[in-house]
Amino acid sequence: MSTGPGADSAPAPQPHDDTRTAALPRTAPARPKGGTFSSLRIRNYRLFATGQVVSNTGTWMQRIAQDWLVLSLTGSSAAVGITTALQFLPMLLFGLYGGVIADRCPKRRLLVFTQGAMGLTGLALAVLTLSGHVQVWHVYLTALALGLVTVVDNPARQAFVVEMVGPDDLRNAVSLNSANFQSARLVGPAVAGVLITAVGSGWAFLLNGLSFVAPIVGLLLMRTSELHEADTAPRAKGQLREGLRYVAGRPDLIWPIILVGFIGTFGFNFPIWLTAFVDDVFHAGAGTYGLFNTLLAVGSLAGALLSARRRATRQRVLIGAALVFGLLEITAALAPAFWVFVLLLVPIGMCGLTINVTANSGIQLGTDAAMRGRVMSLYMMVFVGGTPLGAPLVGWITDAYGARVGFLAGGAVSLLAATGVGLALARAGDLRLKVDLRRGRTLVSFVPRQKPGEGEGEAPGERLTVA
Incomplete structure (x- = not known):
């Protein structure tokens, strides 16, 4: 769902210049600009997006089926938490090394390998489940394997987007990728629920494994002559430290990454808060929990499509969205009525998605091509890898002090982080x-x-x- 500077690097901007774009040679023919779906005019990106919508739907199917299978095998919610932690922990521990690999290798070929490996994990779990031999440690192992592959796949996929569409359409493509993911989030769990009820979890795993054929075929059918050239970093010692020094010396990169880290770790723990609100505050059932998640997904999808219409990537949009996101979470935590809480979930989803798209595209455009994999791996490490650290703390606060206090704490941290980063960027500029x-x-x-x-x-x- 994404390097030392090369010889063709653009001069480093002043810290307050947040509209900088990376200097990449243009090889694709000129075409009209603008529009919510402008990136889909590019054949290579159409192939990529089509493959991703299929595999993303399968991934959401597997997430639901995997959690249900673990719960069925153990009867333990803690076991479900262990499965999730195993899947995200590799990104926290090894995410930066994945960025080094992504910078060294041609990203299209690397993605063919990683997408194939992810498909094999689904097929392996399908065989074990359908044959009746599955045990909980099998699920743990496949979750860990999937997490390890994601360490390389994530930065390579993030960085490959600009090679398909170029800097002018990067923001639009990142927004459409998010819309793609959120659309699959609406469809995948529903299909998984039908499959689990009708024929069992194994068939959901099988369809997920087969779904990776679509992105692999799309990658193989791409016209390499129409890709935007990007340097690969030669193998050398100290590339990991070089990437960290590069980001540390760039306020326009390090502060947005810090902001995303705080919000991803403390502000995006919706499974914890929403289940607590359903059970402890509104005393409802699984249908209400499904409604909450659907409204968040609808808001995220709307936010992605709105972001796709904006041509510029500005840090003020990032800070503004983060401030509003924190305020909305605090307001939702104090919502006096069910309908108020429900209505607030849509704009919360919109702001959360705007933060992700704006930070993602801004960081990519502000990064030299030969460093992009390492920078995006750091971005994904703090955004996704913070979950195993933040979720237990947020869960403890929610259990100890109630759903409202837990949600309010997450919003307060997001609001304070947005304020602090906004002031830091202003000072740097x-x-x-x-x-x-x-x-x-x-x-x-x-x-x-x-x-x-x-x-x-x-x-x-x-x-x-x-x-």
Whole structure:
């Protein structure tokens, strides 16, 4: 669902210049720009997106069937948690090494291998389940194997997007990838529920394994002459440290990654909060839990499509979405009625998706091609890998103090992180906060600090609006 700088690197921007795009040679023919689905005009991306919608649907089917199988085998919710931790833990431990591999290898060929390996894990679990020999340790093992493959697949897939569409359409393609994933999130669990009830979990695993044929075929059918050239990093010592130093020296990269890390670790623990609200606050059943997840997915899908319409990637959008996200979570935690809580889930999903798309596309566009795999692996490591760390803490707070306090704590951390990162970016860009109450003027904005001898006005284009 994504490097030292090369010889063709663009000059490093000033920290407040958040519209920087990577310098990549254009090899594809020119075509009209704009539109929510502009990336789909590109044949290679159409093949990629088609394969992903099939495999994403299968992945969501397997997630539901896997959790149900573990629960059926053990009767333990803790065992389900162990399965989830095993699947995400490799990203936390080895995510940066996956980025090094992604930078060294041609990404299309690497993805053929990783997608094939992910399909094999589904097929192996299908054979064990359908034959009646499956045990819980088999599920643990396949979850761990899938997590290890994802360590390489994730940064390679993230970084390959810009090779298919180029920098001009990157934001649109990232948004459509998210819309693709959220659409599968609406369909996959429903299909899995029907299959589990009718014929058992094994068939869901089988269909998931077979679903990876679609992205592999799509990758093999791509026209390599139409891909945008990207440098690969030669094998050398110290590439992992080189990637970390590169990010540490770039405020426009490190602060958005820190923000995404805080929100991913503490603000995205919806399974914990929603189950607690269903059980402890609203005293409802599984149908209500399904409704909550559906509304979040609808909001995320709407957020992805809205993001696809925006051509520019701006850090003020990231900070603004994170601030609103935190405020909405706090408001939902204090919601006095069921219908208020339900209505707030849609904009929460929209803001959460906007954070992800804006950070993802902004970081990719601001990164030199030869470093993109390592930078995106760090991004995914803090965004996804924080789950095994944050979920137990958030779960403990929710169990000890109630669903409302747990949800409020997650929103408060997100709000504080957005405020802190916004101020840090403003400081790095030598900007100051300006409030203008005059009619027709922007209410709140960041403008360059006035230097001695300069006038009060600012030149057109200098203002960085944040609200």
